[in-house]
Amino acid sequence: MSDSHQHQGHGHHAGEGHKDGICDCIPSWYVDHLGQAGMPYVKIEDYAVPPEESHGSLFLPDRLAKGYHVEELRGGVYWVSAGWYDCMFVSTGNGVIVVDAPPSLGERLLDAIAEVTDEPVTHMIYSHWHADHIGAASMFGPDIIRVAHEKTRELLQRFPDPDRPVPTVTFSKDMTLEVNGFKLELSYKGQNHSEGNIFIYAPEQKVLVAIDILAPGWVAFKDCDSSENISGWIEAHDQILEYDFDFIICGHVSRYGTREDVLTAKEYTDDIIRFSYEALHTVELEHFVKDMGEGPYRAAFRAAEENFFAALTNYVTQKMLEVKTSNGQLWQERLNGADVMTKNNAYTMLQKIRLEKSHNGYMKRDGAPEGFFL
Numbered sequence: 001m002s003d004s005h006q007h008q009g010h011g012h013h014a015g016e017g018h019k020d021g022i023c024d025c026i027p028s029w030y031v032d033h034l035g036q037a038g039m040p041y042v043k044i045e046d047y048a049v050p051p052e053e054s055h056g057s058l059f060l061p062d063r064l065a066k067g068y069h070v071e072e073l074r075g076g077v078y079w080v081s082a083g084w085y086d087c088m089f090v091s092t093g094n095g096v097i098v099v100d101a102p103p104s105l106g107e108r109l110l111d112a113i114a115e116v117t118d119e120p121v122t123h124m125i126y127s128h129w130h131a132d133h134i135g136a137a138s139m140f141g142p143d144i145i146r147v148a149h150e151k152t153r154e155l156l157q158r159f160p161d162p163d164r165p166v167p168t169v170t171f172s173k174d175m176t177l178e179v180n181g182f183k184l185e186l187s188y189k190g191q192n193h194s195e196g197n198i199f200i201y202a203p204e205q206k207v208l209v210a211i212d213i214l215a216p217g218w219v220a221f222k223d224c225d226s227s228e229n230i231s232g233w234i235e236a237h238d239q240i241l242e243y244d245f246d247f248i249i250c251g252h253v254s255r256y257g258t259r260e261d262v263l264t265a266k267e268y269t270d271d272i273i274r275f276s277y278e279a280l281h282t283v284e285l286e287h288f289v290k291d292m293g294e295g296p297y298r299a300a301f302r303a304a305e306e307n308f309f310a311a312l313t314n315y316v317t318q319k320m321l322e323v324k325t326s327n328g329q330l331w332q333e334r335l336n337g338a339d340v341m342t343k344n345n346a347y348t349m350l351q352k353i354r355l356e357k358s359h360n361g362y363m364k365r366d367g368a369p370e371g372f373f374l
C-alpha cells in the first residue's frame, strides 16, 4: 500500500504525488480526507494476531502450489477451498454432485474434481442465490440437473445472470436427492442469511453444508454475515445443532468446522444479543438530545442520533471485548476477527432487534414508556 499510511488523517487529497500519470505516492482512488463522512482506515497493528487454528487450509503446501485444497471428509464427500471460499462435492460412483461453485474457485473446482475422480458432474445444488457462492455454476454446461429452493429460482428468474443458470429442480420445504444410492437431504427452514438458503446434509457421512451462517474459528463476518433476517440467522445456529454431524462446511475462511465451532459461534452470537438488550435498556437517548434547542434542529438531531447509535454499539463492543468466555479466553483470543468485526455485528444486532423484536413498548397517550425510542 505504498507509504499512504503516513498521510492518513492529514487531509491529503487523492491524486497528490502523481507525476505523468504514474502514482508514486497516493493512488488516485485513495480517499482519506472525508473525516466523519467516510470510513476510517486501519493499520495492521490496530488488531490482535489471530489464533493459528483459524488459518485452515490457507498455508497448506498443496494449496500454495495448486491454488486450491481438496480433501475427502468421509465416504466420497469432498471439501474444496480456494480464494477464501469453501464448497463441497460428492463422488457417487456414477456421477458427481457439486454443492456450490464459488467464482473465486472457478475452474480450479473442475481441477479439484478431476484430481480425485473421472466421473462427470451430473448434478449441482445451489445453497442460495448469492453470486459469491454459485457464480461459477455455468461452467458445468447446460445439461446437468440443478437443484435449489424455489425462492432461489424465483430470484434468479427475477434477476437473471448467465453465470447462474436457473435451477431445473426446486422444492419448497424438504427434498432428498438420491444419485446412485448416495443420499443428500435438503431442507429449507425459512429465511436467514438470505431467502432460499438451504441446509444440505449427507446423513451417512454426517457432513452438513450450511452457508453464510457462521465461520469456523472466526466471528460472523460483518453485519451478522450480511444477513437479511437476523431472527432467522440466530435461529439457524440452533437448527444446525439439531443435525447429527461431524463436519460442517460453512462457505468461507478455507476451513471446515465441527460441532464445537458451531457451539462457539452460538455463544458469541448469544453474547452479542445479551449485551445488545442490555445496551438498549441502559444507553439513554435523552443524554444526546437534551441540547438540541441550540443550532439548526436537523443537524442537531442527526448528530444526536449518530451519537446514540455509536454509544449503543460501543457499549456492546466493549462488553464483548471484556467478557470472559466459557473457556476462560477473551473473544479476541478465541475467534479471528473479534476485535475487527464485533462492532459491525453489534451495530446490526442492535438495529435488527429494533426492527424485528418488540422490546420497549409503544407510545401511550400520557407519554412514552421508560427507555422508549423508535
Ligand SMILES: [Zn+2]
Pocket: 128, 130, 133, 193, 194, 212
Ligand atoms: Zn450469501
